[in-house]
Amino acid sequence: MRRKAIFVVVLIGISLLLITNHSHAQSCPDLKLDAKSANLSYLEIQSEGKSHQIPLPDIMVFPEGKERIYCLLPDILTLHNTPIIEWNELVLKKGLNTTDKWQGSIDRAKFHPTPCLPELAPTNFTNALSASDFYYVSQANMVSIKGNISFANINGNQITLHLNIVDQAIPKPRINNLSGIIVTPTGEMEVISGEIGFDKNSEILRGSGIASSDLGNQGFEFSIPRYSGDPGTYVANEGDEKHPLFAVYKVMGDPSTGLEIHKYELPSANINFKSFYDKRPFNLDSLALNNLNLKSKLSSSSIAIDPKPTPVVVPLFNTAFNERRLGMETLQKVIDNQVNAPPSWKEDLTITLRSYPIWKFQVEESIEESKPKKLVIKNVISEAHEASNNDPSINMDQVNAINEGFTEIFQSFDEDSDTLQLKKTILLLFSENNLPTIASINDDFETFLTTTVTEFREQTKMALNKDQNPNADLSYNGNEKLSVELTLDQQARFPLVRQYETKDTKIEIHYADTISIIANNPIQGEQILKLPGNPGLYDIYQFYGVLKQLPLSVGFETNLGFFDLSVQTQVLTTKTKQIERQLIIPDYIHASIMVDEELSIKDEPVYKINVKFHGLKNSLFVESYQSELSGIYYLTKSPPHQLIKAIFEGGIVLE
16 A cells, blocks of 8 residues: 555656635615515515615515425525625425424525625525415416424524415426528528526526537537517627637527527627727627628527526625626725825735745835836746756646646556556657656566656646746746836825836827827737726725725725736637737726734734635635635734735745
């Protein structure tokens, strides 16, 4: 078993290398049923003698005999469409032909912390129990439910569902179908099988199937976003962010009765290849569909419609933004940016992976008499990295392939395995991925394994730095990789102008009540975009300085607002041409800050701070690579606070 233990240790080593206060005090609304909602089903949240009532006008009931009931529940959202309660269905059961109470729980329930509501735990949605007068009857194609379902009381918080559903029609299953033709360069193909579905809450119309001709069969699929159920013309990106491929769909009919869908090819004449700011670089309203090439014609008289009820919106606000793109209107509801300017904005931070430098982040101050303070932000190579001139033999795709290969080998390996065959398999894995090795088939097993894994780990380090580094397109020659000039206001507090150049594009951001973005390059020319601004909005490169200036104490919480840009290289492709452009995407960023605890690092009192971003995409911030866009920061307790270090997933450290 010693051989297997060695393998476990080195495999773990391989896997570890892979990077995988509301500011504006507002009174809480009185959540009570009004006269219009008196006869509706509703959710009641009870806490400390107070009751919050939220009407649930649509609950879809699916009875299953006399001993089981499924109730599909509507999600509960804020005014800004952020979730408060996400849940799937209430499942109730009881013994057949008994007088037992109905019992059950709610499937996949999740509560998002929201001011004005008590904090609900996952266990608050368990141990469902019906009241003694609970009424349920299902006959023919109608179902009725009346009565209360109460749930577990956790920490003084309890939810109750008050159900009042009378003679609701039981949904009948539909035989999903899709027919039509697919147009290919060799002619038309007939759709011989297919299906189509409408997710009304996500506003997506999806379909797939198989088309056939004398030349054989061909699969197809489509997904039309922003489809709300209304007839109209829609656009879908059937490529990816780097290589978008736009298709135009004309949807006719109603999903409840039947749809006809025509797909058209978007010609190059309609695409604005020079646009900096349009994610869809064409005017949909100006398209003459009759002049476009038809790609498919599909129809269905039976569309599968997601039965989940329409969400309920309540007049509350929270920061459960998830992956939603934020706007200034949403962000200004929560940000608290009343922070004094730090004595100095200077920073010199190094980001490392297992003590291996990835890049350095520097902020220098430029001060001229009678002029606003200017910050110069740079990403420069560290001395340790300058000394390493070796390029990796493999890229990250090959790293992942070898890692998967090692995993498969390990899963089938035990102490009785043929080590000769195992060595052959590893050598083949290296060969297939162009990774050289000094290991030999004649080496003893432990030496062979140590050699190959060490080589792989070293190459992974270099590949990780080269291919996953956001500035991989810039050579590591010790020169400046990025230089941003950020001019601050007279108080050296908020931004006035940011200037920098990236991917041959000069960019200026002018901050005021309106944010003006000016972009210019030789191919796309100069273009200006104006966006809503806010006097309390920071530039993202001010984050570290603002963080150190906060009035920190255990339990302190605040929300900060920042602005940034994402610059993305796109290759727009049509039948006749392929052109590269720079797409500029404005990013409004929310940062949630919470001081978790006080502790000691090297005998110095420090605060442990949880930081979580929404909307961050800047490659010089490690959080942009993290699954939760979060990190843990350690700052000195005594003001002015100093950043000691920050730690992230995957062994990445900033200090």
